[in-house]
Amino acid sequence: MSSTLQIKRWLFTTNHKDVGILYLVTSLYFFIIGGTLALLFRIQLSVPENDFLDAAKFNQAITNHGLIMVFWFISPLAFAFANYFVPIQIGAKDMAFPRLNALSYWLLLFGGLLVIAGFFMPGGAADFGWTAYAPLNTETYTPNFGANLTAFGLLMLIASVTVGTVNFLVTIFQLRAKGYKMLGLPMFVWGIFFTVLMMLWAFPSLQAGLILLAADRILGATIFEAPKGAILWDHLFWFFGHPEVYIVLFPGLALALDMISVFSRRPLLGRKVIIAAFGAAAALSFGVYAHHMFMTGINLQYLKFHMFTTELISVPFGVITILAILSMIGGAIKLTTPMLFALGSIAVFIIGGFSGVFNSNPVLDIANRGSYWVVAHFHYVMVGAALFALFGGLYYWFPKMTGRMYNETLGKIHFIVSFIGFNLLYFPMFFLIDMPRRIYTYPEWTGWGPLNFIATVGGFIFGLSHLIMFANLLYSMKHGPRVDKNPWGAWSYEWVIESPPPEYNFEGIPVVQGNRLMVLMADGAKPAAHAHNSHEGEHLSPWPLLISLGPFLFLLGLGMWIAQAKFALPLMVAGAIISAYAVYGWFRDDFYERFKLEEPPEYKERWPFESIHRVKLGMYFFLFGDAVFFAGLIGAYIFVRLEAPTTLPGLVTHNILLGLIGALLMLWSAVFMYAAARGAKLGDRTLTLAGLALSIVLGIAYLVVTGLDWLGTFSAGFTLADPAIATSAVTALSHALHLAAGLLVAVYLLLKVWVRGFTGHVPDTIDSLAVYWGFLAAVTAAIFGVTYIF
């Protein structure tokens, strides 16, 4: 392949393995950035009263270290493997929505770049900690312009995550090889499955918090500065934040289980119990978050309940750990590098989990909260359990991804050195239980010096040990000995096919019969999509890249514009043009149905969603997540109305009649959208065209009426300074943007049905759009019912 083709391939690819490699490289890149920041502040802390970094730089370093490591390193590393291997492991040729998959990647990359760009803004990057507690996160207390970019970057990340979760859920549910039962899937697929489920419900809460924060920072609202604003942020953040820590953990833990089973040559003990334990922990994770709020003075009964659930959640984790250990009994264990990493991961997870239980009640938390004990706790689980397992995965799958073997001795040295470094780094922190987190320096008389010094030494050992891995893998990629397709004697689908896997994974049709994973070559019946999906071919699409680049430039420009920096406006204009052009391009491709990639459904196992189209299934999942987003916003409104006595009810600030008319318009718009979907099902073009047209007109009318109502509110002198007005305005605006996006798709569908009739997926797309419209109508009703009446 020529080099321009190579460049084109990596920029425009939608192939899941290419996207996986992009994720891998990007996450390791962010690992290096986040790690460098960490070493810098470890130097600062190594001795008392040090002045290597000043307080401002130190705070920026810890904040961005946390954000980058959690959001742009560890999860993306897990999703690098998920992208590469989940489709193969379930017996699919690609993800359900390849272009959306590429879109996830580009949104993630550009979101991360926005956060890093914050360092170059006047005032520097965000410095309020990764938890961004209110009201420190508002403009009054953190005027750094970089903080705006951090909020934008996180919003792009959330967009990436949303698209990704929907994609993985549909893929796992509908693209399994014929005969492949859910319960037979490798643990890693299960880990990713529960991870994306948690992501789907957790991230929208952060999204709601960030949008409200953006209103504070940019539009002059005072939601988080108002009394109880701090508590509101705590709820929104930790409802997301606690599940997030399991989101980080699950893929690695599940992968460790797979590796333990393979290298001890024993099936897992109580597989189903383990899967159930993962499920229980995932479900419980949404009901424990107040353990981060033990000292905030909120309702004691609420805290006791969360203490109970937090301690309860140690049961499933205990079960998983103990079954993993007992599984090895009677095996013929091979202590290869991946196995050592898997065992190391379990070893540190035990300490991490135990120390978590120590935090689980409001009494012990008197000492733990905000101290280095907590820092030790979560690094044992996040860095220890997750990172060790995932790096083990890197060794485990290296021969599959490259067809060559790494150097085993160097791998083992890497494990031993990093394991020692890790424990030197974090174990002393348990003894620093009375040292506060996030202080840039400390007086000599505290006596914290020696332990901090040990930690810094450990930090350097740990950080530098990974150079061994990088060297080993980079060298072996080109010069390692070639290996056959299954060097570990593992069982799952990726080991049945060549190394590296061919472009479509399977040179035939993957089918599971009984408990055997097979690839049938019979009658050459390769899926039709095959011909289109090549690295040079039509499955390359520039739009995922451009649709992410546009908002990146626009938001970068916006951030600079707020800071009154030069070149802000041209950037914003360029960003807007690129975004519009890319959306147009994507629609145009769809209009001519250029991009086709679908495996025939009859080759697939789709339980329990046999008859539902993938677009509609994806829409359902998306809306499940989106519901949490609106619940967060409307919940915030209710919260400020209840907690801040000065806020005014909607009855006073709104024109109820206009509100009611708006709600009815939206309702009718949805009804007509259903009529359009019905027409598409019956093949009645006139009905569909009429339904779409009326729905569009009514939708626009809704926007106009709602706009008028808000104009009235503002001209009556109410401003965003009232948190009730601000939260409801943000809710209405988010809803309007949802509707505007929907209208765009509706106009496109109208044109397509008009010009080309019911071709391709059009009927199913209209059907899904009708679901979306129904959801928007329900949200309208909720907005009217709550923010106008209450």
Add this chain to the structure above:
Amino acid sequence: MFHYPFNPAELSETARIWWDLFGFYLTVAIILGVVVYAGLVLIPWIYSRRRQAVDEIQPGVIPGERGRMAYLAVIVILIAASFIAIFVESYLAVNKLAATLEEKYNVDIEELQAGEADGVLVVEVIGFQWGWTFRYPNGVETDILYLPAGRPVIFKVTSEDVFHAFSIPDLRVKVDAIPGQVNVTWTVPEKPGTYRVQCYELCGVGHAEMITKAIVLPPEVFDFWYESQSEKLESEGGEQ
């Protein structure tokens, strides 16, 4: 000043409650930890030496289900039992934290809220960027916290600007200082001495400097200090 794990439980009433619970947790953790780590180290050690064991993983074959229901149930029940033990102990400790004032020191919480309880010192703690103000019932404001030994102290904690966390770690006192709300916590300091007071929530560039002293005085000395402060305040008020 002594530090974890050496600062004794006798420094305050809350420290005692904390250390009791911590000791319980630590015992459970060590017992379970020894068992689990023994398994984690010994099993791979033993079974990596045996080579003739059956190989139950075959390429392209989904591994079978292993484990008898009874066996698995026992494991789950054992873990659940340790959970229950931990939960019960924590629950009792939380209640004890809430009830000790009333039971041991006869402090009537309701009277206290009405603002009139005997023998209790109520100190208002106000966090700001970047320091602490301590306000006593007589109106005196200080930036060093003076406390009497052996008497219950109630802290009413708030903040003028951002989210801080007020703590006297050695005495096991901690509560968040949040603008727009007053959080209440308590302790009974027992040993005269000087203790560190510090902020435990990132609050901006001066976070590390939000550090001061709590000086626990013998009751007579404290009373003397308190009276002299009152007089000073009065005479200042008279001059104005």
